Amino acid sequence: MAGVPGLRRGLGILRLLAAGEPLTAATLSARLGLPRSTTYHLLTELEAAGVVAHLPDTARWAVGIGAFEVGTAYLRHHPLDEVAGPALRRLAHRIGLDVHLGVLDGRELLYLLRERPPRPQTLVTAVGVRLPAHLTASGRAVLAGLAPAQRRALLAGAGPLTRRTDRGPTSLRALSAVLAAEARRGWSVEDGEVSRGYASVARAIHGADGEAVAAISVTFPHQCAPACRTDFADLAAVVGRTAVEITRRLGGVRPPGPPAAGSSR
DSSP: OHHHHHHHHHHHHHHHHHHHSSSSSSHHHHHTTHHHHHHHHHHHHHHHHHHHHETTTTTEEEOOHHHHHHHHHHHHOOHHHHHHHHHHHHHHHHEEEEEEEEETTTTTTEEEEOOOSSSSSSSOOOOOEEETTTTHHHHHHHHHSOOOOHHHHHHOOOOOOOOOOOOOOSSHHHHHHHHHHHHHHHHHHHHHHSSEEEEEEEEEEEEESSEEEEEEEEEEEESSSSOOOOOHHHHHHHHHHHHHHHHHHTTTOSSSOOOTTTOOO
16 A cells, blocks of 8 residues: 555654644654655645645644644544533533533534523524634634644634624734633633623633643623623633533543633633
């Protein structure tokens, strides 16, 4: 099977890029012990498949959006309801709010699970719905929990960011500032960016490598015009404990950072 060595080398490139910052083709060639011509050929094929991305400003290569989609496919096919469902149901009943679990699918947030309290009072986002990740608390919680190189590759070429209301970041620079602040805080929030009159708080779920793979969020009515900076830390703490529980049940590890007293959507 002549293609097996090429496949093995291509996977070697992906593992190197996934392990840290973007690398030049020369560095990849040296670390893998491959001729430069072979390395360039492999990178060209991997780029065509969408699993690596070239960053022209630095002449480096990074993991592409296609590789991230393959990684999150594990969660889409994993028996998530068995693993996360009980914890989500307990959270929904405890706080009396809608609870969702979602993963990134490209630049969108895909909702995979939803639990409702006995007397729901909020807008419902159905399972299977996709929303722009940069507007949702869950999407931003996952984006903030990715390695910087992976986040750059995922957002590369995104162009102007869309809005659903009059709130939310409209540029990658603005989004980066939001993500940096939320990463420091340990949880994410959106207030009227997805639907007017509603806010959401979310916390990331982490995989075995400590990077964010999903997020859980709670949604609730909230009117604040113009946009205000209400502190949802107490609610975030409750969501955070459930996110940590699901992380452990999935075999993940929580990276060093803010204590579980914070949360994300």
